[in-house]
Amino acid sequence: MWRELTASPVFGVVLTLGAYQLTVAIARRARGRAIANPILWSVVLIVALLLLTGTPVEEYARGGDIVAFFLGPATVALALPLHRQLDRIKEALAPILAASVLGASAAVLVGVWVTGALGGSAEVIASMAPKSATTPVALAISDSVGGIPSLTAALVILTGVLGAVAGPGLLTLLRIRNEISRGLAMGISGHGIATARALTESQTAGAFSALAMALSAVITPAVVAAVLPLLL
Template identity: 45%
Template structure:
């Protein structure tokens, strides 16, 4: 029996298929539940695939090798977020200065709050440096973490967690705060929850998705500049 299981697990691209099926399950659940906040395809896929990897004791290197194509297409997929923004260019009129101000302020607050919270709760400097760039998209957060002297794998986990939390709770919190402007809603979620949050906003509203994608890119750029300065100042 063990030999048969090992033979199946050794099949090339097995985990690519499993990951895509898990994401498809997430899409199905989102549709069946009326887009419930917890029925986020990324969250469902992480839970399902993570459980299988742990239960079957699969080496991460094997999983990463099977799913390398997904990692490869993340770059083009991120660039493709410019398409919905291009369709909403008219909505940028009179909004550029507030947008840039909000992104710069948001990135600075995110880094400072992360470092301050870790230190306040008794965390060490390494954890603070790893957590500082959590609001940027994962490839950028990993690169910034390396620059800051953090632990890139931990930063990646924190970044993904922040993205999931933002996608699940972000729109609801904005609703409670009575933020109705679709541009502001997209800007807020994209700044805090990068690509995962942007995926949620694209489904919710085209304007929110477009501005979330823009905020994601600008936040990554600003954080890569301000994070080293703030971390050096605070630590």
């Protein structure tokens, strides 16, 4: 009976949405504490259930891919809060571009340096380099520079979750309260997952996080292409 259930694409859809709704309810009871991030615990719940039941990830993916399809339209929808902040973007265009270039470069350089310092192989370093870019961009970069796309995908998700969970608290600890600055920092370092978290803080933070995510997707390939040949 379980095999018949998991064979249907409905299984992946129901499991994904059910896990997310459950963790959202828990997060509300936790009063928005970062550690109760719904995406983090949705991943934990889904992985735990698949392991406990011995369900192959391919069976889950039949439905999970349907949910993932809507990632594209959701990303495009971020244009709305961006449009509402257009005047502020024009006013601060130079600082935004400078912060994005420096932030995306730092994300690549730190990832490459730490991985190399810990003894990572050239293949692992190449997989780590694009970790702060959004998933489709990171996978394309990883494949083109000799990385392992599946490892890159895991690192991208881990980076986003860590950015969403630890980012707001760290920025507050550093006394960074400006909504534009917070949004840019989260979008550059944690791409879409951190952008979703930024949107819960304010529309302004979410809009600038989305902008930083888009700029990072453009800047990261250039930085990786320039840096990796010098280090590997």
